[in-house]
Amino acid sequence: MAAVYVLGNGQLGGMLVEAGRRLGIEVVLLAPEHPIALPADAIISAEREHWPENNFTAQIQQHPGWLNAQAFAQLTNRRQQKSLLDVLGLPTARWLPTQADTSVDTLHCTLGNDVFLKRSTGGYDGRGQCRLKRGTDTVLPEWLADGIAEERINFITEVSLLGARSRSGQVTFYELTENFHANGILQISVKTPGKFAHYQHEAERMLTTLMEHLDYIGVMAVEFFVTENGLLINEIAPRVHNSGHWTQAGASISQFEMHLRAVCDLPLPRAEQLGHSMMVNLIGLPQNPAWLNVSGSQLHWYGKEARAGRKLGHINFHHPKPEQLLEWLDNLPLGELYDDAKVWATQQLSKQD
Secondary structure (H helix, E strand, O other): OOOEEEEEOOHHHHHHHHHHHHHOOOEEEEOOOOOOOOOOOOEEEEOOOOOOOOHHHHHHHHOOOEOOHHHHHHHOOHHHHHHHHHHHOOOEOOEEEEOOOOOHHHHHHHHOOEEEEEEOOOOOOOOOEEEEEOOOOOOOOOOHHHEEEEEOOOOOEEEEEEEEEOOOOOEEEOOOEEEEEEOOEEEEEEEOOOOOHHHHHHHHHHHHHHHHHOOOOEEEEEEEEEEOOEEEEEEEEOOOOHHHOOHHHHOOOOHHHHHHHHHOOOOOOOOOOOOEEEEEEEEOOOOOHHHHHOOOOEEEEOOOOOOOOOEEEEEEEEEOOHHHHHHHHHHOOOOHHHHHHHHHHHHHHHOOO
16 A cells, blocks of 8 residues: 655644554655655645645645645635635625725625634634724734635534545545634534534535535545524634544544545545543643543643644543543643633533433
8 A cells, every 4th residue: 555645744644643553554744844755656645734835845736646636725715715615505604805905894884793804824723813893993904915804603602523535435424523712722622422413414415515526535624603593614624623633532433544544545434433522622731740640531742842822732531421521621730721611611511412
């Protein structure tokens, strides 16, 4: 079997290497700044949407083994992503592309009293975004000419769906997962069996439409707003995704293994996903040995330099009973920045639908 080459050498790539080792698949990470020779039969995927443009990344994208060129071209720019959703008839928030001379009045008259501005490229984890409320002093960002504006959605909760599609067109999905963000960064994801079963089919239909239209191969993630009128697509990631890390503990096939199966055209059965699962992002926190005192914790530490707002690791939990996850979460030392996230997760795990 040909090796799988992955553009990017961050934590997602590292977890793909671990999954490949279990399957007997060699996974080679490609640092954009350090070119290597690529064999003609290489399978080339990516663990990121954006990369520096240089001779090596240009060579990668011209290689016959480069997967998902169409998806990266259309999904990594928010204007193009939103336009594609409109063409495919997939529901999203009302939006418009912004220009250098777009006025605040135009935005509010078109999209309402509460509007989000987002940079078309490069912004993530709360960066490259700002909120505009009518009647408040507003300074428009310098990247306005390369942005979009969206109406603010009064959503009930946010969920994400991860699915995979193989070279032969086989698809499979994980259960919808509920997410809590702080300052635009995911802090905790909770997977409760069957909680969003009434949305699962529609979410899978939308993700299948996207993957088939783009002839996508691998794992893709879609974040949805749950509203009184159903699901709205918020963001799309053409790669393995932070909100799917729980699958390392709570599914028979993790998202990382599923991605490698898909790109190598190996079988894609629906993963067994019994019980309750939870993932806690470790954001800007120094490594704490006390996390290991919590018996159910499965720590994944990325080995990156610590700084505020940076994802430095995550902890997975899985158990048949939600009460056990509640106990583990209560005993997990995270600091006051996680107080709201803990309250939210406690509420979700305490609900018995």
